[in-house]
Amino acid sequence: MTAHPAAPELGRPRRRGEELAVLKLLAHAGADQTPVVLTSRDVGARIGVSQQAADRYLLALEHRGLLVRSMARRRQRLELTPAAMAMLRAEYHGYRRIFEGPARLSLSGQVASGLGEGRYYLSQPGYVVQFAERLGYAPFPGTLNVGVGAGALRKLALLASWQGVRIDGFEASGRTFGGATCYPARVNGRSGHLIRPDRTHHRDVVEIISPENLRTKLNVHDSDTVTIELEEA
Amino acid sequence: MTAHPAAPELGRPRRRGEELAVLKLLAHAGADQTPVVLTSRDVGARIGVSQQAADRYLLALEHRGLLVRSMARRRQRLELTPAAMAMLRAEYHGYRRIFEGPARLSLSGQVASGLGEGRYYLSQPGYVVQFAERLGYAPFPGTLNVGVGAGALRKLALLASWQGVRIDGFEASGRTFGGATCYPARVNGRSGHLIRPDRTHHRDVVEIISPENLRTKLNVHDSDTVTIELEEA
DNA sequence: ATTACTAGCGTACGAGTAA
């Protein structure tokens, strides 16, 4: 058997499970709220590895931007970053799905006028081919914009941990078109997708795409109230 | 530096994180309900390892009683065992605690007569020293027995994934005394512990221990309704 | 006491391949 000198996938991070165990441990210790003092020996003991291995985990996590360490008189203080909490939340969400089933959420809002942007973006071939491939349809060239209140916005924050369907960004005609994530949705019973651009404008408006012209099919006009129902894919 | 020929902890299972990833993947694929057909190549691709490594994981999981494989014409069917689901549920519970805080549950039941067993067991020195050490008190020698309905029993099933305080079994006077798990509880506001023997009798009665004589302190008698509140330690 | 580097070696990886 010939030896292959070129190591396959050199540098790929392994040990993902163990590093996750460290994050989980720190989260339970409250390191998401305030820095906690925990020696590398303690960390190692809790997850069943040596002080040296635990130290390497901490180093790696810090390097990956998941952990902030501050040394105070030889004693490290550990604090999880928002990125680490997002990772843990995604993990939580994954387990939740196993036992509680796919997450659903329902919200209401008022139909609002678009700025004509939707039509322009949705007509870009770079997007259209992705919609056809990944959503299974070419959307009607125009988004249904729905203005939502503070309560609905808070619910929508949960979407961050949902899977969703990725639409990748691309470049065309010398400019950049950003990526987005789509979530299967029903608006007053008619199906389509809620689409969230990566570069969100932080406005209190959500955009819906659908194979149909929702405005005419639903017979809704500006400021009419519609109900949006989302279920995890 | 001297090399130590005796390898430390030889044979200890590593890769716990990766095996958990396989269990999670299978659970999402529905392998808890019905066997799923999934090649080792598929499994490997999903968790980012080779077919060979994935196969080794499956073999190890089967060996540990977490997975049942049945070969049908070169195609393996994979099904998770209850032990695997319990493991995943414990994991879920751990994450849940991070984001939702300690679990609580509240239930009602009717005071029931004990059979005098409680007094006998609670007087055993083997138990008493453990109660004093791990609960912080020596319980009043007599349990408060509370009969509960089907709904409450279903809630109590969740206790399986709680941490609890372990009381170990032991042998004394030529007989065996079994272990138990205690959960901090309040009965009509008075604190104590709900205690669940490992060898449960599957009766619809839960037992409460407390430093005080709860019957007299609460002034309750047989068939009076009491409320039990549990919060995770 | 800490954190964290080095050395040595065992475990677990993936390639190749049998069945």
Added chain:
DNA sequence: TTTACTCGTACGCTAGTAA
């Protein structure tokens, strides 16, 4: 096609130890 074996290699472990 599968599953699952052998085998060489190298990653990541722990011990020892510096700072």
